[in-house]
Amino acid sequence: MPLFAVVLARKEPQPTQVLAGEYNLASFSFFQKKGAQEFMTMFACTVIERTARGMRQSVDENNTVIHAKVRMDGLGCCVITDKAYPQRVAFALVEKAFSKFTETVPQSEWAGARKKVAFSGAKELFEEYQDPQKADPILKVEKELDETKEILHQTMQSLLERGEKLDDLVAQSEMLSTSSKKFFKAAKKTNTCCALQ
Missing domain, CATH: 1.20.5.110 (Single alpha-helices involved in coiled-coils or other helix-helix interfaces)
Structure with missing residues (x-):
């Protein structure tokens, strides 16, 4: 049940801007890693752009699922997993990512950002949720x-x-x-x- 990516992005103004992200590229060869990360980022931004504020959705793409939610303030988070990863756990990760991000990065810093912002919490969350059974007490x-x-x-x-x-x-x-x-x-x-x- 691999977790491939966690991406936080600003939805508006267009184009969507990636603010922070963490990727698991271990299953890709050395020559595929850069391209795989770019595709995951592109999919994450596209799904965040097409998700209405205050809504969440899961999109199947080949053998992966892209779980996304956009808050009312325009902050979006996308979690890319394989199909076996539980949806409930993926959205719990989304909520926790929102919480940690807004605790450490003020809205004034990310609302108009044109580049990534400093956020170390993505790596910690990514490692914590690699095994959904350890991260989710219900599982x-x-x-x-x-x-x-x-x-x-x-x-x-x-x-x-x-x-x-x-x-x-x-x-x-x-x-x-x-x-x-x-x-x-x-x-x-x-x-x-x-x-x-």
Whole structure:
């Protein structure tokens, strides 16, 4: 799930001006790096230009997705990722980039800027969000839940003796009432979470 670029730009006056950016060019050969960075910058500026103030959008381009948002004051941020990178995490990065940028760079400095401005926070954010599971606590919890569910499933299968099925255990159990056994059968038929396979 690579993160390829984070670009902050001023939308207006035209043309869009890149204010700060950070790029991951490791997957490109030495001779392709400059061209790849120029294309990413061009795509970022184009998407920011075509995003209305106060709006956000995600644009698919080949195997990448360009996530962009433009604030009401004309400051835009674009995050370029592969398709596997979670959209929610990409827009969380956009919001964090806005926050860090506006904390360190006053609007008077970037509003009419004709060149990049000094902003060291882009590199820190870029490194922090390279692995979305480390950057996003929700993804981390989801991964842990999936692992726990897998362990529980394996444990339940190992508890059953060879050739024994959960259906047989339920039918033979004296601890379950008739209504509980009927509920289990009905749940299994409707494929709800009560049925274990």
